[in-house]
Amino acid sequence: MRLLSPGPGSRAEKIAPTVWLVVNVRPAGTRALLAELASLGDVQALYDEARRRQQAGLLSAGVEVVPAARTVLFDHLDDAAAFAAELRTWAPGPSAPRAGTRVELPVVYDGPDLGAVAELWGIRPDEVGDAHASLDHEVAFIGFSPGFAYLTGLPDAWRVPRLDRPRPAVPAGSVGLADEFTGIYPRRSPGGWLLIGRCAVAMWDPERVPPSLLAPGDAVRFVAVRR
Amino acid sequence: MRGSLRVVRSGALTTVQDAGRRGVAHLGVPRAGALDRPAMELANRLVGNEPGAAVLETTLDGVGFVLDTDRRVAVTGAPAPVTIAARPVAFGLAVLARAGELVEVGRADAGVRSYVAVGGGLDVAVVLGSRSTDVLAGIGPEPLRAGASLPLGDVVGRVPAVDFVPYSPPAAALHLRCVLGPRADELTAASLELLASASWTVSPDSNRIGLRLQGPRLERARRRELASEGVVDGSIQVPPDGQPVLFLADHPTTGGYPVVAVVPEPDIWRCAQARPGTTVQFHPEAARSLAG
Structure with missing residues (x-):
């Protein structure tokens, strides 16, 4: 199943991806479906469109929309089959900039996997921090645990594998890399990401409104600081 | 008058639960909420609360508490002996507990989780739209501890909608319908057949996050990494060891x-009462076509 928005004129503009492709729609029980997309950019475009429709009252606010790496989950649908058909008629809205806020996060780049990352990137361990902090990152989605943001921004050549054996306990605030993502552990938990540093800013604070510091669409810059 | 509930005996794991959190899964926040929602709603109706008012959810060995004001109390879900000031009272009925009397819910005769509603509901702080404790995410009130005090809401004064509902104890074997997908194609054909024909037993390390099942190993058709994706309540997930996990209210998003x-949904609630050792059999059906 393909979803190509006709979007007159959008082909001429090569700047922003205004056409997305739903590669497949998979059922997830009786009240949910998983839309598979070709790229993270398409996931973000579909997620933004779903949010826009919810704000405009075109999609029920009770529908739970959960973006991930290559999928968007739509849960609590009244009629999943009807929604799958409707999804095919969606055309992206005007290519507005993402609604996210800009966040700067100070990081001490002294993680235990700096050496491994440096080797993968072909640079010295003491260069990893500046290299990572030079990139523009964006929150793609939140998953794994409350407030755990999956940030994109690593160039393809800098993708890194997960640890073969996950650590049983990664300290809260650890900054890690896995695949195409950077993440900051909101709380102490097991984890298999390569750790390059630590950030003292609380990612998740139930007393704060909203409790998650980051939300999908936010732009993030890391700032290298000394301990 | 505003009242409070003082915990005398916490039980193995007693938490505050309501209908849970909606609309925050994109922040990584699980739904949480009562595992046996119909039992929670019934307990609330018995004492004249809104069906989604916050209640206590016990785990196997009940709970003991004292109120500082007279309130109606009802216990539903896993059947258990209930006493007020050492006098046996009926399970599944609204009874009056007077200020200072010890309300004691004993060990469940069957099932796992009993639900204790108090007139006015438990008025703990609302976090992200719910008063529920989430054991995975650490959101909401801490599990009960002896000596802790929980505020009660105001009695709304509605006449109870029901006085008594016959209760059927949990069956020895759990037959669960399920809809194939989203990743049924990751299993071998033989394992798909197993899903429909074999049975599993509920493992002792099951909890509010999921029922861990032991039995025949479900094999992947191919070895490949899937990117993380959103999962819904009731998902049957197959980890590398091939032993399925059935996700309940506190599952990761x-x-x-x-x-x-x-x-x-109607079948998930019955999982709340499945003790370790319970036999589980799935009855898969094909999903409605989503093709255009």
Whole structure:
């Protein structure tokens, strides 16, 4: 199943991806479906469109929309089959900039996997921090645990594998890399990401409104600081 | 008058639960909420509360508490002996507990989780739209501890909608319908057949996050990494060891192992009462076509 928005004129503009492709729609029980997309950019475009429709009252606010790496989950649908058909008629809205806020996060780049990352990137361990902090990152989605943001921004050549054996306990605030993502552990938990540093800013604070510091669409810059 | 509930005996794991959190899964926040929602709603109706008012959810060995004001109390879910000031009272009925009397819910005769509603509901702080404790995410009030005090809401004064509802104890074997997908195609054909024909037993390390099942190993058709994706309540996830996990209220919002089928809502609630050793058999059906 393909979803190509006709979007007159959008082909001429090569700047922003205004056409997305739903590669497949998979059922997830009786009240949910998983839309598979070709790229993270398409996931973000579909997620933004779903949010826009919810704000405009075109999609029920009770529908739970959960973006991930290559999928968007739509849960609590009244009629999943009807929604799958409707999804095919969606055309992206005007290519507005993402609604996210800009966040700067100070990081001490002294993680235990700096050496491994440096080797993968072909640079010295003491260069990893500046290299990572030079990139523009964006929150793609939140998953794994409350407030755990999956940030994109690593160039393809800098993708890194997960640890073969996950650590049983990664300290809260650890900054890690896995695949195409950077993440900051909101709380102490097991984890298999390569750790390059630590950030003292609380990612998740139930007393704060909203409790998650980051939300999908936010732009993030890391700032290298000394301990 | 505003009242409070003082915990005398916490039980193995007693938490505050309501209908849970909606609309925050994109922040990584699980739904939480009562595992046996019909039992929670019934307890609330018995004491004249809104069906989604916050209640206590016990785990196997009940709870003991004292109120500082007279309130109606009802216990539903896993059947258990209930006493007020050492006098036996009926399970599944609204009874009056007077200020200072010890309300004691004993060990469940069957099932796992009893629900204790108090007139006015438990008025703990609302976090992200719910008063529920989430054991995975650490959101909401802490599990009960002896000596802790929980505020009660105001009695709304509605006449109870029901006085008594006959209760059927949990069956020895759990037959669960499930809808194939989203990743049923990750299983071998033989394992798909197993899903429909074999049975599993509920493992002792099951909890509010999921029922861990032991039995025949479900095999992947191919070895490949799936990117993390959103998962729904009732998802049957197959980790590398091939022993399925059925996700309950506190499940993580995304996961990287394939979900091969999803148990629909009326059937999920029955999982709340499945003790370790309970036999589980799935009855898969094909999903409605989503093709255009």
